[in-house]
Amino acid sequence: MKLAAVVLAAGSATRFGSDKLSAPFHGEPLVFHAIRAARAAPVEKVVIVAHPALNIGVWAGEPCTEVVRMTSDGLSISLRAGLSASGEVDGLFVFLGDMPLVPHNAAQRLAEKIGDHYAALPRYHGTPGHPVLLSCRAFADVLTLTGDAGAAKLLRARSDVLFDDCPNPLIHLDVDRPEDLGWLARRGREEEE
Secondary structure (H helix, E strand, O other): OOEEEEEEEOOOOOOOOOOHHHOEEOOEEHHHHHHHHHHHOOOOEEEEEEOOOOOOHHHHHOOOEEEEEOOOOOHHHHHHHHHHHHOOOOEEEEEEOOOOOOOOHHHHHHHHHOOOOOEEEEEEOOEEOOOEEEEHHHHHHHOOOOOOOOOHHHHHOOOOEEEEEOOOHHHOOOOOOHHHHHHHHHHHHHHHO
8 A cells, every 4th residue: 555644734823822833842843743753654755734934844855755835724725735745645644733642653553454444543432533544535525625624524424434442542632722732741751651
């Protein structure tokens, strides 16, 4: 299977009040953690859909990494841009730039289990999380999405989505407000212990 990953990082972070994806987290910009998780996935290419002002730093020059610059308040627009830049692939992982602690082994597990399913997601205590792996069967539907609804809108309506039960709650944790950074850092340390 030929897979790619997209990191969605083009939003304006209105609830955070400033550029949250550049906010320091464990000594580097928050978004770098999501990019690292995407690069750890079993993919041939990583597409970073980034706000024009976001400093991608060293990642922009990495092999098999493409940066698409755009401003977007809607997940659907960023997701469509990432899909278009991914080229011809059999599946696409979706990572969110504000989720720095997604376990790196989650993507590998999804790739191994997706089979003929429309999509595959990790699930902790019955609630789906990230990353999401979309099969090529989902791509035409992704191109019809509008507004701030990501792929979740598509997946809720289907019976052929695989859920991989995951023992790690970090598949749910994102950053919306500045105080989330400290809380998330403490929570990540607890999960590692």
